[in-house]
Amino acid sequence: MNPWAGEVAIVVDGERRIAKLTLGALAELEAALGAGSLLEIAERFEAGRFTSRDVLMLVVAGLRGGGWDGTAETLMTAEIAGGPVGAARAAAELLARAFAVPEAS
DSSP, rough: OOOOOOOOOEEEEEEEEEEEEEEEEEEHHHHHHHHHHHEEEEHHTTTTTHHHHHHHHHHHHHHHHHHHOOOOOHTTTTOOHHHHHHHHHHHHHHHHHOOOOOOOO
């Protein structure tokens, strides 16, 4: 896993997967949430106003960006390590890493 590339590890049904928000995954996320912008989604998380659907769709988008070919329906019946709190933590981390600017060396 490479956090500098925006990657986050998520354990789904006992299998460790790498998630990241690629441009395509972000576009899919905006459409799935009906958000006007990525900033709107990030603001929901920063203000603690996110819904379980926001978390689910963020995790799905991140997993798909990492190469997973599942769907939201698949993830709804899966076990995510840490439960809902673990999923929310991973979703917030995905957003934070997607918008982090690498430090100059």
